[in-house]
Amino acid sequence: MDILKKDAFLRLPFVCGLLLLGSNSFAQQVVLKNDKIQRTLTYDGQVWRTTSFTDMDHKRKLKVTSDEIHILPMETTKGYSIDAFIAVNKPKEFNKADTFFVEISYRPKDEFKQILEIPQELKITYFVVADERFSRKKMQLSYARKVTVDRLEVERMYMQKNANGGGRGEPVFIDNAWFFGLEYPAGHSRHTDGNLPKADARNFEKVGNYSFIDLEGRDIEPETKNGAMRLMHFPGFAKQNMTGGFTIDSKIAATGVVKEDLSIQQSFMDYLSTMWKAPRSFLHYNNWFDAAAKDLSGDGLLNVYKSFKKAIEPYGVKMDAMVADDGWQDRKSIWEPSPRYFPNGMADVKLLRNKLKKEGVDFGLWLSISGYTNNIDWGKAAGYAEAVRNEYFSQYGRYYSLSADKYKNEVMKKIPAIAKELDLVYYKHDFNDLSDKSTGNNHPGTDRHGHEANLDAQIDVLLATRAVKPDIIQNLTNWVWFSPYWLVYSDYLWLLAGDDGMNANWPELSKWAMKSTDRDAYFARMWGNAGDRPLVPISRIMTHGIVKTGDASENETLQDWMDYALMHYGRGTLLKEWYISAASMTDDEWKVLCLVDNWAKKHRNELNKTFYVGGRPDEGAVYGYIGWEGKQGVLTVRNPAAETQTIRIPFNETVGFSLAKNMGYHAQVVYPYHDQYAKTFTSGKVMEIEVPGYSTMALEFREGAVPSMKPVVSKLVFKTEKGVDQVTTKLQVPVAIKDRAELLVIGWPHDVQVRINGEVQAPSKSEKAKLNAFAGYAKAGMILPKAKDWRMNSFDLMRYKGQEIEITYNRVDGFESHVLLERKVVAKDYPAAHDVLWPLSNDTRRQTVKLF
Secondary structure (H helix, E strand, O other): OOOOOOOOOOOOOOOOOEEEEOOOOOOOEEEEEOOOEEEEEEEOOOOEEEEEEEEOOOOEEEEOEEOOOEEEEOOOOOOEEHHHEEEOOOOEEEEEOOEEEEEEEEEEOHHHOOOOOOOOEEEEEEEEOOOOOEEEEEEEEEEOOOOEEEEEEEEEEEOOOOEEEOEEOOOEEEOOOEEEEEOOOOOEEEEOEOOEOOOOOOOOOOOOOOOOOOOOOOOOOOOOOOOEEEEEEOOEEOEEOOOOOEEEEOOOEEEEEOOOOOOHHHHHHHHHOOOOOOOOOEEEEEOOOOHHHOOOOOOHHHHHHHHHHHHHHHHOOOOOEEEEOOOOEEOOOOOEEOOOOOOOOHHHHHHHHHHHHHHOOEEEEEOOOOOOOOOHHHHHHOOOOEOOOOOOHHHOOOOEOOOOHHHHHHHHHHHHHHHHHOOOOEEEEOOOOOOOOOOOOOOOOOHHHHHHHHHHHHHHHHHHHHHHOOOOEEEEOOOOOOOHHHHHOOOEEEOOOOOOOOOEOOOOOOHHHHHHHHHHHHHHHHHOOOOOOOOOOHHHEEOOOEEEOOOHHHOOOHHHHHHHHHHHHHOOOOEEEEEEOHHHOOHHHHHHHHHHHHHHHHOHHHHOOOEEEEOOHHHOOOEEEEEEEOOEEEEEEEEOOOOOEEEEEOOOHHHOOOOOOOOEEEEEEEEOOOEEOOOOEEOOOOEEEEEOOOEEEEEEEEEOOOOOOOOOOOOOOEEEEEOOOOEEEEEEOOOOEEEEEEEEEEEOOOOOOEEEOOEEOOOOEEEEOEOOOOOHHHOOOOOOOOOOOOEEEEEEOHHHOOOEEEEEEOOOOOEEEEEEEEEEOOOOOOOOOOOOOOOOOOOEEEEEEEOO
């Protein structure tokens, strides 16, 4: 079996399977099984139909009625199932590369032979590997002449069980015990009545910079039937084969059973891990935001790396690569270097690569497989076909048709060759539109068929690149969608947000905090609903990483900077991107970044499995990311509001914890201070963790109970009264405060005048709302209608330490008031090391109290 063939997906250690066949195969059953899963097909006198699946461990049976196949011609709603065929002979069994196969051949019944789309021969192959909890199925349709098949269903069956999941590139889950999936990012799955979910109806499918392909309703089965489950794709043209005939090879369908102690979703990911690109951490610099390295001529990029190396080497941090983003190429070419930077062509790029390698770092490139951002008019004049975009993609840039012979043949050679010649370790493949309604480019002139043809071509390019550079990291960005099957080909997928946004829907004073809110609001929208979130792990999502170029918005405190860096790493992302200008960094900022990076490496196993918990940050809700590896867990949690909040976190399989329940666990707070969290958590029961206002915290969990402890800071003494035309607060400002004591006043939406002891106060810092300021191309699904206009001012109270003060506000409604204090405590010892977070507030505890 060709393990690089895009429809095979078999990168497995093959071992022997088992077939049990009755003595009269036309009268009995075919049983395809190993020691984990069994598929039973029963002969009905003309064909074999699947009648059940069995979980061999638990002797649990899923009974089904199956049509085995469904072929839908163009421009009709009438399709054809296995009823149109008759078996040619008994099933053929054979082993190949230690995988066990059952192959059944069919010919059309006489009354169907004249239907163009009914193949002269239909071959259905079922196969299984020993010890795997899943089996597979594929089909080949053979024709004497070129035909067009609109929709091909690799599975169509009926079962009276609860179903969920489904969508583009998504599996269907049955009875929380079985999964059915088409091993293809652009396959479509439906369940319940055969038409759910509707196209693009999942919680995450039309959010941000999403992809949209118009199926024109051709995924819909007009004759719905209770319990129907369908796995389908849109093959279009049959392809000519070596013998002069034409064939359509289906995508591969997989059926799997739940694994002990795992949820069905976790069991699906366990199956996916047998063929995906294994998770890898990758730390790199990208020159997109850094003016100092945009000019790639000379030693600009090399000098940037040298400055990075000098700053990070003392902490044991090593960059994996320096990456040149969009702009290195000659736009009037098919991926030739720009003569502006590289007058001697690829030889100059290779020289740059060699200089970097000599300094100890590898090289990577941005490259849009479809040619997006290049000069398409030049390409058309040179004979390359432009894709015809659907209405949605027409609002964006132009690009080539990947399925057109000339362009595909060129990039199939060029993109792998560049990777090999330059010894690239990384490709950032941007702008994956994959919409093409053209005719003459090897597919019918519909969006659904153009999408499949262009996706197939893109997969071919990805696999060809991997064939010459097996360890290359491939990152797919704009307009991907969150099918878990992408992870067979790509290491990471883009979040579909803006490049670098600040979300000011909710009152915050720190620009770094607003940047974290921007990213995390997208995660909340797409991963925040545990009942309907992508299966793609958060750790595989690209987020544009750490962006710091020295603009005015970055004039914040060191703790604000560390909160921002920690949130990036605490999400669990394996793609660690630094869009950093070295000139914008201080020594302490480098220290923060390096310690966070090392801490994340130490906890890679836990962070690789993070789940989103909590609410939406631009609604002011506390939230975070938690990951488990066995009995060890890591939580990064953030409160974007002024008021102290308690986050409630599941302690079960919904966040990746799969060990025994009713066991005690404790947490060590490792940021912003170092101390034991004074509570024992019980597995299987909800965790409750209190987070002060405007705080980011990191906690590490281990098994074992802790004794209860008294609060380390006392309650704040104050009294607020509402008068006729003003509000008054009397407040005893504590003595033991370090660095920060602030009165925070938020007006909804107007500024509030503040007097302390009768004297009008000038704010030390101010911010105001900028509602729903998402990038235009990434607004979809993100607009927060209930976001309200606000003004926020901070007033320094440090000079009032130990005093009782009277605060008056010139309003009686439309505002709220809080106090934020860093109260002194005895600092706890911590192991100062390069992989331990810097506890910047180790001798204080933040206290936030709502006054009004």
